[in-house]
Amino acid sequence: MIIALPIYFVFHSGQRDTILKDDPHVGRIVSFNLPLAYSSDCVGCGGSERALKINRDLACIEDIDSVSAQYYKDKFYNVSYVPSDMKFEVIEVIDVESYGIRQIGGSGYSLAVLKDENGLLSTELLSSIDDDGPCCNRMTPHLEKLFRYIEKNGKARVLATVYDLNSNKSDTVTQQFVLNALNTAPSKYRFSNPEVMASSIPGMLGIAVDVDADSLVYLVASRLDYKIWEITGLDADYLSTLTQSEISGMKRSPINSR
Known part of the structure; x- marks a missing residue:
């Protein structure tokens, strides 16, 4: 017993x-x-x-x-x-x-x-x-505004800054990995007009792409195996709504990126 x-x-x-x-x-x-x-x-x-x-x-x-x-x-x-x-x-x-x-x-x-x-x-x-709903805290301000912008406009062009946490690099290899991941994402998510380019963060690379709300959720949630460092909107109408505080709150270059 x-x-x-x-x-x-x-x-x-x-x-x-x-x-x-x-x-x-x-x-x-x-x-x-x-x-x-x-x-x-x-x-x-x-x-x-x-x-x-x-x-x-x-x-x-x-x-x-x-x-x-x-x-x-x-x-x-x-x-x-x-x-x-x-x-x-x-x-x-x-x-x-x-x-x-x-x-x-x-x-x-x-x-x-x-x-x-x-x-x-x-x-x-x-x-x-x-209490305050499903989230204890509000979203990162510039991302919250980006989702609300898409609610009104249906889609947005965004820039995904790439960064490999394992190699501590933002390079063309990581950029190509993210591009391939976007092209092979589940069909319910639409990533249109991808363009490889330099990130808005000095010294880092990125990919610009058109997204709807579902696709942006997938991008934020998956971070594509943690190869995405930051996501920012590129549309002029969206950028004009950002405050200086929201801009300064965006991620900067990681110390180890090269």
């Missing part, structure tokens, strides 16, 4: 969902006023049974790359853009209870099931609904 109990504790573990039908959040309409993304088809992720069935998380765009592409179906980030003015209805609240070894680190949490204006379902921590 002394040996059996720990083994039972390990193997009899998991999470169970309880739908809270009378939760006051149900029926509430929320909008986060922030460019967001859906992250779908994660086949290696854990979580509540309901969340895994929906398999569409509402995510902060700059946080998506915290999950490696290897955990996604077909080994690529299945991400799509969620406009900043999207409204969501809370249609379910789920109490997720951990048991067995899963209790280590926390006994459970509450999850909101959201339905957007297009009828798509996604999941988000209930605590985020009451």
